[in-house]
Amino acid sequence: xxxxxxxxxxxxxxxxxxxxxxxxxxxxxxxxxxxxxxxxxxxxxxxxxxxxxxxxxxxxxxxxxxxxxxxxxxxxxxxxxxxxxxxxxxxxxxxxxxxxxxxxxxxxxxxxxxxxxxxxxxxxxxxxxxxxxxxxxxxxxxxxxxxxxxxxxxxxxxxxxxxxxxxxxxxxxxxxxxxxxxxxxxxxxxxxxxxxxxxxxxxxxxxxxxxxxxxxxxxxxxxxxxxxxxxxxxxxxxxxxxxxxxxxxxxxxxxxxxxxxxxxxxxxxxx
Numbered sequence: 001x002x003x004x005x006x007x008x009x010x011x012x013x014x015x016x017x018x019x020x021x022x023x024x025x026x027x028x029x030x031x032x033x034x035x036x037x038x039x040x041x042x043x044x045x046x047x048x049x050x051x052x053x054x055x056x057x058x059x060x061x062x063x064x065x066x067x068x069x070x071x072x073x074x075x076x077x078x079x080x081x082x083x084x085x086x087x088x089x090x091x092x093x094x095x096x097x098x099x100x101x102x103x104x105x106x107x108x109x110x111x112x113x114x115x116x117x118x119x120x121x122x123x124x125x126x127x128x129x130x131x132x133x134x135x136x137x138x139x140x141x142x143x144x145x146x147x148x149x150x151x152x153x154x155x156x157x158x159x160x161x162x163x164x165x166x167x168x169x170x171x172x173x174x175x176x177x178x179x180x181x182x183x184x185x186x187x188x189x190x191x192x193x194x195x196x197x198x199x200x201x202x203x204x205x206x207x208x209x210x211x212x213x214x215x216x217x218x219x220x221x222x223x224x225x226x227x228x229x230x231x232x233x234x235x236x237x238x239x240x241x242x243x244x245x246x247x248x249x250x251x252x253x254x255x256x257x258x259x260x261x262x263x264x265x266x267x268x269x270x271x
Contacts, residue, residue: 001026001030001034001037001038004019004022004023004026005023005038005041005042007019008020008023008045008055008058008059008062009055016058019062020058020061020062020065021065023038023062023065023066024062024065024066024068024069025069027065027066027069027070028069028070030070032073035066035070035073035074036076036077038066039063039066039074039077042059042062042063042066043063043077043080043081043084045059046059046060046063046084047084053100053101053104054100056088056104057100057103057104057107060085060088060104060107060108060111061107061111063081063085063111064107064110064111064114067111067114067115067118068114068118070118071114071115071117071118071119072118072119074115074118074119075119075121075122078115078119078122078123078126079122079125079126081111081115082112082115082126082129082130085108085109085111085112086108086112086129086133087108088101088104088105088108089105089108089109089133089136089137089140089183089187090133090136092105092137092140092183093142094140094142095142096142097142097143097178097179097180099179102179102180102182102183103179103182105137105183105186106182106183106185106186109137109183109186109187109189109190110186110189112130112133112190113186113189113190113193116130116190116193116194116197116198117193117196117197120197120198123193123194123197123198124198124201127194127198127201127205130190130194131191131194131205131208131209133187133190134187134188134190134191134194134212135212136187137183137184137186137187138184138187138188138212138216139184139216140180140183140184140187141180141181141184141220142178142180143178143180144220146218146220181221181223181224184219184221184224185221185223185224185227188224188227188228188231189227189231191209191212191213191231191235192227192230192231192234194209195209195231195234195235195238196234196238199238199241199242200242202235202238202239202242203242206235206239209235210232210235213228213231213232213235214232216228217229
């Protein structure tokens with residue numbers, strides 16, 4: 001265990017990546033006591049890796065791999081890990097996109113997603129915090145401003161100047177190289193994890209989730225847009241399942257019948 005942890009601090013990127021994957025698989029055979037010892041080492045390093053961003057990225061990726069393989073054994077670490085991990089995407093510079101910071105934030109969001117899928121009971125206690133984090137990251141796009149008036153004006157300009165090309169072609173190419181979309185995509189996956197892992201909470205958060213996703217249909221990146229549409233579909237299916245089954249309780253089912261159906265709520269958003 002100590003040998004693998006030491007490999008995470010080697011400068012060679014390829015070695016660190018292999019060590020990260022190896023620790024994720026190695027965690028499967030560890031006892032609870034050994035696993036907690038490993039998590040103590042990683043969390044301590046995570047707290048100390050404030051200046052070396054590359055080292056910080058490795059520690060987050062390692063925790064994410066462990067959460068993916070044996071996340072169900074990390075329930076006692078959930079309340080400690082969530083505040084630390086959410087710090088990085090929450091502190092992103094909204095005016096400037098930096099590839100390394102985007103990569104760190106993406107890794108942190110993936111780690112949170114893995115924890116939610118494996119520790120659903122603990123995630124239920126933090127659903128409001130997780131929702132606010134997803135909402136913040138979902139609109140993170142420093143190199144682009146979503147303005148319908150400007151979009152309409154741009155379309156008119158393109159029609160008027162068709163065949164003349166664009167003086168801003170190079171700038172558009174630079175936007176294509178932006179990695180901020182990875183942060184937004186990871187934020188969507190967190191919402192999907194909440195929907196799948198905490199379906200009973202849809203009673204309270206159905207409308208906020210629906211509103212948040214529907215407003216992001218303007219997303220410009222195809223990778224993110226596909227995730228938004230798929231998550232929107234997952235939300236509708238999960239909501240209707242909750243309505244049909246009443247989540248196994250007669251009292252809950254009666255209360256649901258008194259409310260407007262999810263289908264009716266959808267029609268209000270999309271008449």
